[in-house]
Amino acid sequence: MSGKLAEILNIHKWEKGTLIFILQKVQRELGYISEEAISEIAKRARISISEVFGVASFYSQFHFTPRGKHTVKVCLGTSCHVQGGPRILEAVERELGIKAGETTKDYKFNLETVACFGCCALSPVIVVDKTVYSRMTTKRVKEILRLYQ
Amino acid sequence: MTFEEIQNRAIAEWKNLCGETRILVGAATCGRSAGALSVLDAINEELTKHNIDAVVTQVGCIGLCYTEPIICIVKPQQPHIFYASVTPEIVPEIIEDYLLKGDPRPDLALGSVGNKNVKGIPNLFDLPMLKPQVRIVLRNCGFIDPTNINHYIANSGYSGLVKALKMSPEKVIEEVKESGLRGRGGAGFPTGMKWGFCRKAPGNEKYLVCNADEGDPGAFMDRSVLEGDPHGVLEGILIGAYAIGATKGYIYCRAEYPLALERLYTALSQMREYGILGNNILGTDFSFDIEIKEGAGAFVCGEETALIASIEGRRGIPRSRPPFPANSGIWGKPTNINNVETLANVSMILQRGATWFAGFGTENCRGTKTFSLAGKIKRTGLIEVPFGIPLRQVIYDIGGGITGDKRLKAVQTGGPSGGFIPPEFLETPVDYESLTKLGSIMGSGGMIVADEDNCIVDMARFFLTFTQSESCGKCVPCRVGTRQMLDILERICRGEGEEEDINKLQHLAETVRDSALCALGGTAPNPVLTSLRYFPNEYEAHIKEKRCPAKVCTELVYYYILPDKCEGCMLCLRNCPVEAIKGGKRMVHIIDQEKCIKCGTCLDFCPPRFNAVVKISGEHPVGLEEPIPVKK
Numbered sequence: 001m002s003g004k005l006a007e008i009l010n011i012h013k014w015e016k017g018t019l020i021f022i023l024q025k026v027q028r029e030l031g032y033i034s035e036e037a038i039s040e041i042a043k044r045a046r047i048s049i050s051e052v053f054g055v056a057s058f059y060s061q062f063h064f065t066p067r068g069k070h071t072v073k074v075c076l077g078t079s080c081h082v083q084g085g086p087r088i089l090e091a092v093e094r095e096l097g098i099k100a101g102e103t104t105k106d107y108k109f110n111l112e113t114v115a116c117f118g119c120c121a122l123s124p125v126i127v128v129d130k131t132v133y134s135r136m137t138t139k140r141v142k143e144i145l146r147l148y149q
Numbered sequence: 150m151t152f153e154e155i156q157n158r159a160i161a162e163w164k165n166l167c168g169e170t171r172i173l174v175g176a177a178t179c180g181r182s183a184g185a186l187s188v189l190d191a192i193n194e195e196l197t198k199h200n201i202d203a204v205v206t207q208v209g210c211i212g213l214c215y216t217e218p219i220i221c222i223v224k225p226q227q228p229h230i231f232y233a234s235v236t237p238e239i240v241p242e243i244i245e246d247y248l249l250k251g252d253p254r255p256d257l258a259l260g261s262v263g264n265k266n267v268k269g270i271p272n273l274f275d276l277p278m279l280k281p282q283v284r285i286v287l288r289n290c291g292f293i294d295p296t297n298i299n300h301y302i303a304n305s306g307y308s309g310l311v312k313a314l315k316m317s318p319e320k321v322i323e324e325v326k327e328s329g330l331r332g333r334g335g336a337g338f339p340t341g342m343k344w345g346f347c348r349k350a351p352g353n354e355k356y357l358v359c360n361a362d363e364g365d366p367g368a369f370m371d372r373s374v375l376e377g378d379p380h381g382v383l384e385g386i387l388i389g390a391y392a393i394g395a396t397k398g399y400i401y402c403r404a405e406y407p408l409a410l411e412r413l414y415t416a417l418s419q420m421r422e423y424g425i426l427g428n429n430i431l432g433t434d435f436s437f438d439i440e441i442k443e444g445a446g447a448f449v450c451g452e453e454t455a456l457i458a459s460i461e462g463r464r465g466i467p468r469s470r471p472p473f474p475a476n477s478g479i480w481g482k483p484t485n486i487n488n489v490e491t492l493a494n495v496s497m498i499l500q501r502g503a504t505w506f507a508g509f510g511t512e513n514c515r516g517t518k519t520f521s522l523a524g525k526i527k528r529t530g531l532i533e534v535p536f537g538i539p540l541r542q543v544i545y546d547i548g549g550g551i552t553g554d555k556r557l558k559a560v561q562t563g564g565p566s567g568g569f570i571p572p573e574f575l576e577t578p579v580d581y582e583s584l585t586k587l588g589s590i591m592g593s594g595g596m597i598v599a600d601e602d603n604c605i606v607d608m609a610r611f612f613l614t615f616t617q618s619e620s621c622g623k624c625v626p627c628r629v630g631t632r633q634m635l636d637i638l639e640r641i642c643r644g645e646g647e648e649e650d651i652n653k654l655q656h657l658a659e660t661v662r663d664s665a666l667c668a669l670g671g672t673a674p675n676p677v678l679t680s681l682r683y684f685p686n687e688y689e690a691h692i693k694e695k696r697c698p699a700k701v702c703t704e705l706v707y708y709y710i711l712p713d714k715c716e717g718c719m720l721c722l723r724n725c726p727v728e729a730i731k732g733g734k735r736m737v738h739i740i741d742q743e744k745c746i747k748c749g750t751c752l753d754f755c756p757p758r759f760n761a762v763v764k765i766s767g768e769h770p771v772g773l774e775e776p777i778p779v780k781k
Contacts, residue, residue, distance in 0.1 A: 021462075055464050058464040059444075060447065078367030078595065079529075081608070082524045082608070083524070114405065115364070115448065115615060116369075118363065118373075119179050119369070120529070121369075121531070122217070133182070
């Protein structure tokens with residue numbers, strides 16, 4: 001088991017109800033939920049591997065493959081939808097050469113869609129890592145992504 | 150420390166602060182995305198440069214999102230002066246002119262708040278977007294520092310809790326019942342009654358959950374309240390916990406709201422420090438603690454039984470009721486779940502009394518409701534209005550009407566569980582029953598405006614895409630029904646719809662509505678049902694004429710360059726991502742329809758003075774085969 005994973009799992013006490021919290025912690029520290037992490041968590045929590053994976057795969061937050069350096073999230077909430085969010089997504093997909101849910105080959109970018117950031121009044125928005133870009137246009141996609149190249 | 154001592158200290162700090170020059174920067178998520186933090190840097194730089202003593206505070210959102218970033222300057226004994234759409238470039242002007250030369254720059258100011266009038270600056274709350282509003286839940290947002298508990302306390306914060314702790318829990322429940330408060334999460338169930346059930350349920354261990362899993366796309370009321378005034382909600386949680394006899398509380402907040410979470414963590418640690426949270430709160434027998442649970446991204450977790458499953462660390466799947474959470478919730482113990490806004494109202498009901506609160510709104514719906522106003526509207530933002538206000542007033546007075554003065558097509562309320570309201574019902578008063586009668590719902594407060602450029606069939610498809618992917622899969626009607634409805638809608642949007650599809654959709658939607666296990670499934674058909682009811686023409690155009698009237702559905706739309714308008718500037722040609730445009734300098738361009746992916750880049754790039762690129766639907770573009778020179 002990787003040292004970091006052991007470290008995380010050693011710190012946190014197993015109480016009822018902590019599974020999601022531990023998964024979040026593992027993902028935050030390691031970037032994704034590996035097969036190893038799932039089986040190790042199952043062992044320590046004394047529940048089956050399928051139960052851990054069942055919970056993890058239910059929630060959209062968890063990923064099972066390594067992540068890229070930057071995460072681009074395109075909001076497809078209602079307000080963003082009526083203001084042209086889907087076209088922004090297409091433009092980002094063209095620019096990065098990947099589809100939503102994928103990671104670029106050089107592990108520089110992940111592309112995700114989100115149901116709503118709550119920035120509806122300034123839609124459409126995209127979020128790169130933690131920065132929110134509001135009132136997006138397809139024209140601005142290229143210049144914004146260039147900042148992270 | 151007694152509460153009186155805490156209060157005196159807070160008031161002293163607040164008074165002290167009011168004796169200084171203050172600059173408030175609206176730095177909630179929306180303000181930040183509009184550039185509030187670079188404005189903040191510019192302010193600090195300017196203050197240092199001129200050696201000005203001023204306290205700069207990051208505050209929450211006052212709701213005028215359309216004109217963010219907003220800053221407010223308060224000189225001692227002077228009214229608050231708000232400046233909107235502030236850029237780092239304009240900051241030096243405002244600071245030099247107002248703080249150094251005493252000119253408040255009425256040309257740049259949006260409005261003022263305070264007893265005195267400032268010449269040339271209107272009262273902020275007299276502006277058309279704020280005048281019809283009543284701010285109960287949003288009372289402090291934009292005015293106090295959300296990271297400082299003393300600001301909240303100095304503005305009568307936690308006095309409602311202190312009052313409640315002197316009453317019997319039953320009396321507190323009575324007070325809330327009397328106020329007429331109904332749950333703001335969507336269902337509108339009377340809060341006092343809900344508390345009563347949980348109070349009466351047998352058991353020593355009870356839970357109170359604050360539902361901050363604001364999952365409706367298009368809704369951000371709870372986020373704004375948590376970011377701008379977290380203690381307003383926390384006070385409500387404590388009052389509720391005392392009333393029902395809860396020992397532990399959870400705030401279930403979605404992980405997509407990092408700033409709201411940060412504010413909550415800060416607030417909780419300050420409460421502990423003051424003895425407002427933990428054992429023997431404020432020296433009484435009441436002990437209660439709060440834990441924050443971060444959601445992991447599942448819309449269905451807004452449903453209370455699913456939320457409970459998620460708190461227990463399981464898949465967030467709803468179960469049938471009864472037993473209701475009031476009797477069997479978290480770990481099988483009595484559990485009461487309230488929405489963020491409901492709890493923020495509770496603190497004010499205890500602070501100001503049930504009679505005061507019941508003075509707002511209508512007979513059956515007391516108080517106010519917050520809405521996030523977004524979409525094709527001029528003044529987007531977060532608003533709070535008394536129940537009963539006509540929809541027209543919200544859209545046209547507060548919202549300023551439709552962007553670009555286009556035609557209103559529909560107001561969508563209630564998110565994916567709600568429906569479309571067409572313009573002929575604009576006089577409808579906004580309350581739970583009236584909106585339900587129209588086939589929509591109040592929901593948690595999302596209000597999205599669609600104009601003539603939005604396709605209703607496409608929007609219905611959008612909502613179904615969402616509910617379908619968020620369906621937990623437990624019950625057949627929702628799992629299979631949403632999939633089938635979505636398939637039909639996608640087919641219609643592609644131009645492959647058949648005439649039978651309308652009946653099929655109607656039938657499916659009614660079946661899912663009547664038989665799904667939880668509210669997510671039961672309300673998922675609402676967008677379909679209301680769009681079929683009010684916009685049958687749009688469905689027919691898609692199905693019979695293979696035409697999208699709003700020119701949105703990609704498969705039914707073609708981009709076309711008008712030969713007599715094209716000036717051959719090559720902008721569209723150079724930017725087309727798939728090289729589908731033929732032409733040359735001063736040659737009329739032509740789009741190769743075989744290659745075109747209909748991304749619309751050409752339309753974006755065509756200079757407005759030419760307006761040569763158009764979208765057409767319902768007809769196949771015919772025109773030039775090869776580029777010809779531009780006519781003089």
